Amino acid sequence: MQFYEALGLEPRLVVDSEDLKKRFYERSRQWHPDRFSRSSPAEQHQSLEMTSTLNDAFRTLRDPVARAEYFLEHNGIVPSKHVPPELLEEVFEMNIALEELRAGDESARPQLAEAHQRFNHMREEIDHGLSVLFMRYDEGKDSSHLLAIRSVLDRRQYIANLIRDVEKELNVHVPN
Numbered sequence: 001m002q003f004y005e006a007l008g009l010e011p012r013l014v015v016d017s018e019d020l021k022k023r024f025y026e027r028s029r030q031w032h033p034d035r036f037s038r039s040s041p042a043e044q045h046q047s048l049e050m051t052s053t054l055n056d057a058f059r060t061l062r063d064p065v066a067r068a069e070y071f072l073e074h075n076g077i078v079p080s081k082h083v084p085p086e087l088l089e090e091v092f093e094m095n096i097a098l099e100e101l102r103a104g105d106e107s108a109r110p111q112l113a114e115a116h117q118r119f120n121h122m123r124e125e126i127d128h129g130l131s132v133l134f135m136r137y138d139e140g141k142d143s144s145h146l147l148a149i150r151s152v153l154d155r156r157q158y159i160a161n162l163i164r165d166v167e168k169e170l171n172v173h174v175p176n
Contacts, residue, residue, distance in 0.1 A: 001074045003057035006050070013071055013134035013149070015061055024058040064130065065156065068149055075143075077150045084155045087162075090115070094162065101169050109170065116166045119159050126156045 004011045007023045029035075031054065036047040060066045072078075083091065094115050100108040130152055137145035 001071070002053065003060055003070060006053045006057045007061065009061070011071065011074075012138045013068055014131075014138050015067065017062060020058070020061055024054060027054050064127070064134070065153065068130065068134065068153055072146060072150055072153070075146055077146055079150070079157065080154045082154075084158055087155075087158065091162065094166065098165065098169055112166050112170055116163065116170060119163045119166065123156060123159050123163065126152055126159065130156070 001011045007020065007027060009015065009020070009023065028051065031047050031050040033044065033047045033051060036044045039047070060070050069079075094112070097108040097111045097115070101112060130149065133145055133149050133152065136142070137149065
């Protein structure tokens with residue numbers, strides 16, 4: 001996997017953030033375009049390419065969700081577009097409340113604020129569960145864990161979209 005290779009890391013789902021930073025800065029200094037200003041055009045191009053790859057790698061691998069998405073994609077496991085069945089009723093009710101609020105019915109606001117809080121709590125629980133799944137996969141390299149991670153990430157993405165929709169209507173912003 002290109003991003004792991006660029007930073008000299010073993011492909012894993014759990015990454016030591018300090019080691020990641022250290023490797024990124026070391027390689028960034030090594031490949032910095034200023035060091036290649038008097039080199040051949042091919043070497044200058046390689047420096048720019050490597051710098052771009054390093055930046056993308058660091059941005060992706062430092063974020064646990066982005067790292068897992070990258071890892072799964074490179075293992076041929078793609079996201080599902082299906083709504084998690086356990087959320088269907090809640091999503092239906094939330095969409096009705098969103099429509100009511102958009103139509104000017106302020107009485108829907110408390111229900112949406114409660115849904116916002118509930119979805120944020122769900123996302124926090126999912127993130128904790130992902131950490132556990134990441135460790136389990138790294139310990140045993142059991143591909144069934146990758147499928148479980150894919151399912152959890154799909155659910156997390158769906159919940160993140162719900163949070164975004166509610167925040168947009170409530171004009172609330174809470175960082176991921």
